[in-house]
Amino acid sequence: MQLQNNIRTSSGWDIIENSFDEAQLVTTGSNFMIGNGYLGYRGTFEEWGAKEYVACVVTDTWDQAEGSRWSELCNVPNGLFTELRINKEKLSIFEGETTEYLRSLDLKHGINQRKVTWTSPKGSQVQIQVEKFASHDNHHLLVMRYAFKALSAGMFQITTGIDGEVWSINGEHFKSFDTTEKDHLIAVQQHTYEMNTEICVVEGIYISGRQPEGSTLNKEGKRFFREFQFDLQKDEEIVLEKVVSIIHSNEVEDPLGLARDEVKQALQLGYDELKLAHKKHWEAFWEKSDIEIQGNLEAQVLTRFNIYQAYIATPTHDNLPIGARGLSCQVYQGAAFWDQETFNLPMYVYTHPDIAQKLVAYRHDTLQGAKRKAKNLGYYGAFYAWTSGKTGDELFPDFFFTDVLTGRPIRNHFNCWQIHVSPDVVYGIWLYYEATLDWDFMVNQGAEIIFEVAQFLVSRVHFKKDKNRYEIIRLLGPDEYHENVDNNAYTNYLSRYSLQKACEVYQKLNKENPKVLAALSEKIELPETAYDSWKEIADLLYIPETHPETHLIEQFDGYFKLEDIEPDALRMRLIDPGEYWGWPNGIAVNTQVLKQADVVQLMAMLEGFSQEELTANYEYYEPRTEHGSSLSPSVHALVACKANHEEEAYRYFMESATIDLYNASKKVLSGGSFLGGIHTAAAGGVWLIIVKGFAGFAVVDDGVRFNPKLPKEWEGLSFRLDIKQCELLVNLDKDALTLRRTDGGEHGLKVYFKENAELLKPKASLVFKL
């Protein structure tokens, strides 16, 4: 089936590019990428280099480039680098003639493929077929099979090795570039500037077909490679298998030794074995995570593409953050933002609790960083980093954007005023706990986080004695166009929520694990008054009221008094299209135009809003939202479902699902910053829209609820959920919602549907007529 642009799908499990478009280099490199949460390898061509945005981004390698203000992940030398020459003419998509072209991504197995038939400017002909994957069996490994067939006789030369000239958006990270060759393996060993992290890339090859006439080992600049000559007759084929292992010293003590061992071992197993193990892993993943859509192949492949991208961005091997651009490039520093809890965590919570557990544990691992941040800013407790890497210390710089009109740096306050990230972390923990009932995690890690966040809020709120209420002053909500606002609806609601959870956990611990509570209180030096403070603040925190007639909730104090203009009219005021719209004097600052709507975001996350509130607020905020954030469409899709705006819901679903694949988001640059790469939160958002929006799934205190709104464009929908220790297969079609429990647990699961509640027993089914 043909999709938009030059993309098609054959099965709903793959994306295939029919032709090459040089203008889309940044985007297609991201879309066709492979990865395993440890490393991301862009879907670029083997003969390419930095200027074509080749990148292999490795998690847990945070480092500040020489002379940079940024701590970011390193882009490491490209071990798959391979050039092919026929009679000295180099294969290149930019020269000669490409008569057959295909680049594809097998979403089911995480395998990138390329098939090209090429005629050189002087008339030599070759066909190449390449297949590669980032192993999910051993996350250090990149594995490639590079086959070329002489369509005309000639001298074929393969240049293959490690290319250390990497694309690094904020400067050079490596102060050294050491090369070794041993046991037929070549290796590059580098150390980073700031952290002195050692990063090793070891490459091994196996050539089948026939052996080369000659070979040499060379080092040119930062390329370390071997050259092989083949004098081929027409139709002769050579197959090169490459295995690359990438390991750094933050993970093991001797990266070079281990990488060598791994490559050796992998070469012994051979390409097919490696691929088989890798595929098994992917099949197991989809077994739990696939969403099957009946009657709409485009929606089907878009959904899988987004789940694929969300998954390869997620470190499943360790407690590490999901980057806002995953591992598709260095943008946003490979660090977690609040998106992790609000857009990416839910899918894992309800399908792979084991992965979800790592993500929430990451917030425990970084608690000390959050405490340092709070202290640096004059607070106590845990103020989580806006941009959170390994340690949880704040990575976001004081000056992020540049005023494109003056060239002056802009002091953005994401790092100090966007405090909702701390309640969001609590929200994520509660999401995990509520779904898994994993009290052990709460006792050992969750409670400490929740208490420290509550303490942060104690230090952050202000009491208005004359109004007998607490307020939260000087905020940035998710809507980043309005900095320096008070009583932001989203922040205040979420803050109350997290204080309530702190009280709940405190009470439960006090009852069930009093010794743990005592030890924890001592460890984190909880004042005796802590519980009372949390309770009082939760009770007296000012929550922007719902207007009794309009049902509107004001986004922040004074928002409704701002100039009321729609985004398109406002856009006309731009002097430069690259201008940042927000702080300090961007065009949106003194208007009601939003980057994303905080009240809508709130309604996507918390339950308990009336139908009037859902509808009124969605209808008010939606036309004022510019969707300057890629997070915005999925939230609008989800709340549009709740607000009974089903057509808009589907439009926003499509917008969110196509941001990357159709390159719907044109913003590669904003406020002077490169912002390309995969929008990982939007990818996670697609799962949310379908499950929480179209299927209307929600967790309630004593069970689950469904309020399905199957898009009229679809015949049906099925997916699995892992919830409250039950395994659920959900089937939705135009007539009915069918729930089947596949687990053999002990207890029934209470299911709410419209006004009814029924108990779903193990191995049983429930059918709700629509």
Added chain:
Amino acid sequence: MQLQNNIRTSSGWDIIENSFDEAQLVTTGSNFMIGNGYLGYRGTFEEWGAKEYVACVVTDTWDQAEGSRWSELCNVPNGLFTELRINKEKLSIFEGETTEYLRSLDLKHGINQRKVTWTSPKGSQVQIQVEKFASHDNHHLLVMRYAFKALSAGMFQITTGIDGEVWSINGEHFKSFDTTEKDHLIAVQQHTYEMNTEICVVEGIYISGRQPEGSTLNKEGKRFFREFQFDLQKDEEIVLEKVVSIIHSNEVEDPLGLARDEVKQALQLGYDELKLAHKKHWEAFWEKSDIEIQGNLEAQVLTRFNIYQAYIATPTHDNLPIGARGLSCQVYQGAAFWDQETFNLPMYVYTHPDIAQKLVAYRHDTLQGAKRKAKNLGYYGAFYAWTSGKTGDELFPDFFFTDVLTGRPIRNHFNCWQIHVSPDVVYGIWLYYEATLDWDFMVNQGAEIIFEVAQFLVSRVHFKKDKNRYEIIRLLGPDEYHENVDNNAYTNYLSRYSLQKACEVYQKLNKENPKVLAALSEKIELPETAYDSWKEIADLLYIPETHPETHLIEQFDGYFKLEDIEPDALRMRLIDPGEYWGWPNGIAVNTQVLKQADVVQLMAMLEGFSQEELTANYEYYEPRTEHGSSLSPSVHALVACKANHEEEAYRYFMESATIDLYNASKKVLSGGSFLGGIHTAAAGGVWLIIVKGFAGFAVVDDGVRFNPKLPKEWEGLSFRLDIKQCELLVNLDKDALTLRRTDGGEHGLKVYFKENAELLKPKASLVFKL
């Protein structure tokens, strides 16, 4: 004595311009102006018009020009307009040859004079001698004597009348222009656009010498005038006396009738009588307000020039504000800022308590406006306007400056975050009360203001429960380069001060006037808890601590962490010299560079800082201050005295005293706004430097204190004070400070000098050896 530029003084009581400099049109028009607090008439030439910045600004005529965002005073038609032609050649400084030139201002009597001998391009010669004043006997009147002498025979034509083509910086205020002639008086009657205020200008003339050959009455555009022809022989002289009365409907019901009556009556009295009455008033003023400086004629004339300018800017006929540019032009809307209390009020408090009483009563008259402002912003009590006109409603627009780099308006927050204006009003009331002991004023007006400001502070502060302290969040201190700061030292100190005064007044009222207190409490609906709230906030308000080692007080939370750079180095970052340095992204925002130093300002106003604090803070903040405000040098001079930096004190004194006369402040434009005119606060500041700085005068609870530091450039210094119902003549020379009481009061006045305190009895003297 020759002063700077082309200015000299003959007696220390006058300024004389030797030659004409076209480049200084804006400045000299202001410097040579006349006025009486009701109207200000710029020191321009009689034949000039709008393009030479002729202006007659009248107080109490606030109005918004058509299409403007500004409410400002009207510049009214010029009733002194007079052109002279010889054989049809028009007298003009820009043509022909001016062989004799003199423009002078008699500071002692408020009389502007001009003497010119002129040869026309065709060789005719004339000498003119003009004298004019804004009557202090009847503040509606402008009076002029215009004499011309034929130095060559010819046909002389005088065109004299009312020129309605006025210079108005923000657009047209008048929707009508009606003219009448009756009883030989000509009149212009106009109504303003916004307020429909009627403003009448009536002109009458008296010609002596000989009568004209012919005369006509004409109206051309907005000029309404008469023409007179004189066929003169060489050395014949004609004298034209003009009387103009300017009255508006905010003052009387029938402005036209009254103005006609006044002009008739004045013409009957004649020029000499009118001048005599005017001079008497001025002599009486100087009797109390002169500062005599021995041994330095330049300092002498500068001091008198500044007192003169401060005085003619002050409405003494009604409870009206002193404008930040007085009545020298429309800039700053003829409205009061905090400068009124902090820079201009003190001189009157200690020399003319009757005038001071009107200024503080003005704050009572505008209390309802201040209450409306508080309410509009979500507070209660009285939040005084940053820019205060007749009603006290906020006149300052949300968007004041323009970003000269982008042309976009800037949302400045002077009107909503610069809350110190309310405590400053209390400071002024206390200054008045402490000096005059006028308890009646306090009972009838002062207490109400002080209580309403205290209530405003109750509604404005935030309590940090965990720190058991009140804080004041999101402020702009006097240093306007840093908006949006917390716990600004100046604001917090002054807020505590005004809450303490509220408690003091409440207690005293409760004891001495309980019925008044009860009635007042009822009238302003004071909650029963009011006193307790004030007391608690005063006790628990966070006051930035003095560092125990450095003795520094941080200007606001986090100030010391800002980039530390000096103003000259910072200036290099300007892209456009006209850029505004402050909010939102001006070059000073993220640095320690100040427009004016808040802590220094604080130390100029409140007593009780240790010598270490005075010295350390002055030395820290002074090099970081850009003096972007004309208020800054006088405060630095004053505190430099206290900090024992006497050379700097004198340098800042000279800077402050010469801002206007030597045109030391070049900033006619800032952030795209015209900001010319007399710096009225700086003028008041000169008095403050001398009396509170060089003489070291301070009021203490039970008396006064002197800590004199006579500049080495001076021989001596004398002035009078009216303090705590005693009249004091202060003489300071290099050897001694001599205080003489000239009143016959009942009680002694306690005088502190160094470690001693002595009682100064009525009619007695005290001599303190230095």
